[in-house]
Amino acid sequence: MNHEKHVLSILVDNEPGVLSRISGLFSGRGYNIDSLCVAETTDPAISRITIVTSAEMPVVEQIKKQLNKLINVIKVYELTGSEFVEREMALIKVNAQPEHRAEILRIVDIFRCKVVDVGLTHYTVEVTGTEEKLSALITLLKPIGIKEIVKTGVVALFRDPK
Amino acid sequence: MKLKGSQILMKVLKEEGVDTIFGYPGGAVLDIYDALVKTDIRHILVRHEQAAVHAADGYARASGKVGVCLVTSGPGATNTVTGIASANMDSIPMVILTGQVPTALIGNDAFQEVDIVGITRPCTKHNYLVKKTEDLARVIKEAFFIAKSGRPGPVLIDLPKDMINQVIDYAPPEEPRMKSYNPTCHPNKKQLQKVVKLIRDSEKPAIFAGGGVVLAKASAELTEFARKAGIPVMGSLMGLGAFPGTDPLWLGMLGMHGTYRANMATAHCDLLIAVGVRFDDRVTGKTDAFASNATIVQIDIDPTSIHKNIPVSIPIVGDCKTALKHLNKLLDEADLSGLSARRRQWLDQIESWKSTRPLAYCQSGKIKPQYVVEKLYELTKGKALITTEVGQNQMWAAQYYHFDQPNHFITSGGLGCMGFGLPAAIGAQVAAPEKLVVDIAGDGSIQMNIQEMATAMQHNLPVKIVILNNGFLGMVRQWQELFYDKCYAHTCMDFAPDFVKLAEAFGAVGLRATTPEEVEAVLKEGLSTPNAVIMDFVVEPEEGVYPMVPSGAPITEMLLV
Structure with a gap:
C-alpha cells in the first residue's frame, strides 16, 4: 500500500477553536499532518485550511468523512491529479x-x-x-x-x- | 424585553421541552440555580457530577428526549467528562451546561477555572463557549438541534458567569440553520432497490441491528422488515431490544460474548444487512474473518461508520427508520414467492446451532449469576427497565434478560464505563416513574457511584439494585484466568462493605441471598418493595461469561462452557 501525499482544502467557520478541532481530530485518530496552512477567505466568516497528509486511500476517505462530521467544517475538497495548482x-x-x-x-x-x-x-x-x-x-x-x-x-x- | 442571561437560559430550555435537569450547584452557576428554582423545571440533585451525566443519559434513553445536566465550573465540569465520553460513544442526545469563570478571568488560572471546551472537544458531538449574552439563546437552540439530529450525541455549553448575570434586550432567536451541519437523512433509493434484489437472491441472509435502530425509533420498521423478508436478526449490545428478544427470528447478541448461533450465522451468511451499527471490535473480532462469505449492506446515518472497520458492498447513508420504511414498501411490491422454501435449510441450520449450543451454565451449590438474571427476567416478565454496570454483570444481563422493546436495556456500551448503572437507573426512574427499574451490578462497579443511593432516597426513586457479588472484578479476573495463567493481579476485592447494612444506612432496604434456594424469595421481596432496594447475591466467585471469543480472534473461535 502506498502512503501517497494528499492535499485537502477545507472551508471552515472562522471562529476560535476550529483549528484545534481539526488538529485534534488528526492527532486523536492518529492521522498525519505533513503541513498545514490557514487564513481567512474573501468572506471573513470563512477560513480556508490547507492540509497535506500522507495516508492510504481508505484512511484518506475516513479523514474526509471525519472532517465533514465536524460541525464547523463547511466543505472538504481533495485536490488530486493535475487539476490544481500548489x-x-x-x-x-x-x-x-x-x-x-x-x-x-x-x-x-x-x-x-x-x-x-x-x-x-x-x-x-x-x-x-x-x-x-x-x-x-x-x-x-x-x-x-x-x-x-x-x-x-x-x-x-x-x-x-x- | 429586558432579560437576564439566566432567565434567557430558562426560557429557551422550557421552549426546548426540558422538564428535568440533573445537576450540582456551585459558585459559577449560582445565578442559574437562582433562576432555575423560579421555574417548574424539576432538578435532581446528585451526589457527584459524573452521576448527573449518567443520570441524564439514562433519562434520555428511557424517555427518548434530550437529557440535560447542569454543573459548576472547574471540578464540576471535569467530573462530567467520563459521562460525556460514554454518551458520545453511545450517541445519546444530551446537553451539558457547565459554569465558567467570568470572561475577564478566563485564561488567568482563576479559582475553579478549567478549559472544559478544550477538554471535551474530542468527546462531544460539539461544544460552545458563550462569549456574548446575545448569542446565548441561539447557542442553546443550536445545541439541542445538534444533540438530537443526525447521529445524536452530547453537546456541551460553557457559560461564563458574566454571560449569565448580564441583562440584555432579548430578541427570540430564529430556528437554527447552520450551513455547515446538514445530516443526510434520506437514503439513496437505487441502493435500497439493490438490497431488495440481494434479499431475493440470497440463500442465507442475516440482519445485524445496532443502537442506531433504537435511536432512530425504528424497531417497528425493523421487525416488519425482518418478518416480511423472513430474515433472522442478531443485535449488538446497543441493539438489544431493537428486535423482540422472544421472536423466533431472534438470534441473540453478536460478538465477543455473543450467542453461538449469532456468531456462526454471521460467519456463514451470504448476505449481512447491518442497520445502525458501527462494527465495533468487540463485535467483529478479527476483521478479515468477519462475515467473509457475505455481501454486506450497511445502513447508517453517520458516513464515518461506513467502511471504517469493515468494507461493505452496499453503503447506504441515511436515517434507519426512513430506509427501513422504504425497504418495507419495496418488499411489498417485490415478488417474494418461493423465498421461504429456499430459506428452509438456512433456518434449520440456525435452529440446530441454537439447540446444540444454547446459552448455558452449570448449576452448583452456590448461586450462579446467570440464574439470578434468569429469575429476574421471569419475575419481571421481561418488562423491567434494565440498567447495568460494566463487566460480567453487563454481559450476563445482555445474555439472560430478553428485551422485547427498545429503550429497556440501558448500558454503557462503547466506553464500558463502570459506575454507570446506578445513576442511569436513577435517570430512567425519573423518566419512567411507573416502571420497575433494575440496575444489574457487580460488587466492584456498584462501589464506583454508590453515593447515588442518597440521590435515589432524596428524590423517592425506588430503583432496585441487583448485585452479583463475586468478590472479584470479574471480567478482568476472567481474562487473567484465561490469558494470564490465573495470576489474579489486584482483581480480588478482599474487602467490600456489607451491602445490606449500607442500604440501611442510606435508609433503603437491604436484602441478601447466599444460596440458590433464597434467590427467588429475595428477588420477589426486593422487587415488590416500594422503596430503593439493594439485593446482594453472593454468587460463585469464579464463574465466567461464555461463549467468549478471545480478543482479536475470528468470532467463530468461541470458548464455550
Whole structure:
C-alpha cells in the first residue's frame, strides 16, 4: 500500500477553536499532518485550511468523512491529479561569504527567486514554488551553508476549466 | 424585553421541552440555580457530577428526549467528562451546561477555572463557549438541534458567569440553520432497490441491528422488515431490544460474548444487512474473518461508520427508520414467492446451532449469576427497565434478560464505563416513574457511584439494585484466568462493605441471598418493595461469561462452557 501525499482544502467557520478541532481530530485518530496552512477567505466568516497528509486511500476517505462530521467544517475538497495548482514559500538564510556570493546569486537567478535581505555574512532568499522546486534549491544551497530556514507549507487551489 | 442571561437560559430550555435537569450547584452557576428554582423545571440533585451525566443519559434513553445536566465550573465540569465520553460513544442526545469563570478571568488560572471546551472537544458531538449574552439563546437552540439530529450525541455549553448575570434586550432567536451541519437523512433509493434484489437472491441472509435502530425509533420498521423478508436478526449490545428478544427470528447478541448461533450465522451468511451499527471490535473480532462469505449492506446515518472497520458492498447513508420504511414498501411490491422454501435449510441450520449450543451454565451449590438474571427476567416478565454496570454483570444481563422493546436495556456500551448503572437507573426512574427499574451490578462497579443511593432516597426513586457479588472484578479476573495463567493481579476485592447494612444506612432496604434456594424469595421481596432496594447475591466467585471469543480472534473461535 502506498502512503501517497494528499492535499485537502477545507472551508471552515472562522471562529476560535476550529483549528484545534481539526488538529485534534488528526492527532486523536492518529492521522498525519505533513503541513498545514490557514487564513481567512474573501468572506471573513470563512477560513480556508490547507492540509497535506500522507495516508492510504481508505484512511484518506475516513479523514474526509471525519472532517465533514465536524460541525464547523463547511466543505472538504481533495485536490488530486493535475487539476490544481500548489505553491509553497520558503525563506532561506544562507551563508554568504565573499567567495560564495556570486554563486548564490546565480542559483537565485536560475530558480527565479529573490534575495530579500542582505548582511555581511548572509543572504536571505525568498522562494516560491512546488515542494520539488523548494527541495531542489535547498539541495543546491546546503553545501554553501544554510543558517536557518522557514517554510509556509503548501497552499493549493483547483484550476478552473480553461 | 429586558432579560437576564439566566432567565434567557430558562426560557429557551422550557421552549426546548426540558422538564428535568440533573445537576450540582456551585459558585459559577449560582445565578442559574437562582433562576432555575423560579421555574417548574424539576432538578435532581446528585451526589457527584459524573452521576448527573449518567443520570441524564439514562433519562434520555428511557424517555427518548434530550437529557440535560447542569454543573459548576472547574471540578464540576471535569467530573462530567467520563459521562460525556460514554454518551458520545453511545450517541445519546444530551446537553451539558457547565459554569465558567467570568470572561475577564478566563485564561488567568482563576479559582475553579478549567478549559472544559478544550477538554471535551474530542468527546462531544460539539461544544460552545458563550462569549456574548446575545448569542446565548441561539447557542442553546443550536445545541439541542445538534444533540438530537443526525447521529445524536452530547453537546456541551460553557457559560461564563458574566454571560449569565448580564441583562440584555432579548430578541427570540430564529430556528437554527447552520450551513455547515446538514445530516443526510434520506437514503439513496437505487441502493435500497439493490438490497431488495440481494434479499431475493440470497440463500442465507442475516440482519445485524445496532443502537442506531433504537435511536432512530425504528424497531417497528425493523421487525416488519425482518418478518416480511423472513430474515433472522442478531443485535449488538446497543441493539438489544431493537428486535423482540422472544421472536423466533431472534438470534441473540453478536460478538465477543455473543450467542453461538449469532456468531456462526454471521460467519456463514451470504448476505449481512447491518442497520445502525458501527462494527465495533468487540463485535467483529478479527476483521478479515468477519462475515467473509457475505455481501454486506450497511445502513447508517453517520458516513464515518461506513467502511471504517469493515468494507461493505452496499453503503447506504441515511436515517434507519426512513430506509427501513422504504425497504418495507419495496418488499411489498417485490415478488417474494418461493423465498421461504429456499430459506428452509438456512433456518434449520440456525435452529440446530441454537439447540446444540444454547446459552448455558452449570448449576452448583452456590448461586450462579446467570440464574439470578434468569429469575429476574421471569419475575419481571421481561418488562423491567434494565440498567447495568460494566463487566460480567453487563454481559450476563445482555445474555439472560430478553428485551422485547427498545429503550429497556440501558448500558454503557462503547466506553464500558463502570459506575454507570446506578445513576442511569436513577435517570430512567425519573423518566419512567411507573416502571420497575433494575440496575444489574457487580460488587466492584456498584462501589464506583454508590453515593447515588442518597440521590435515589432524596428524590423517592425506588430503583432496585441487583448485585452479583463475586468478590472479584470479574471480567478482568476472567481474562487473567484465561490469558494470564490465573495470576489474579489486584482483581480480588478482599474487602467490600456489607451491602445490606449500607442500604440501611442510606435508609433503603437491604436484602441478601447466599444460596440458590433464597434467590427467588429475595428477588420477589426486593422487587415488590416500594422503596430503593439493594439485593446482594453472593454468587460463585469464579464463574465466567461464555461463549467468549478471545480478543482479536475470528468470532467463530468461541470458548464455550
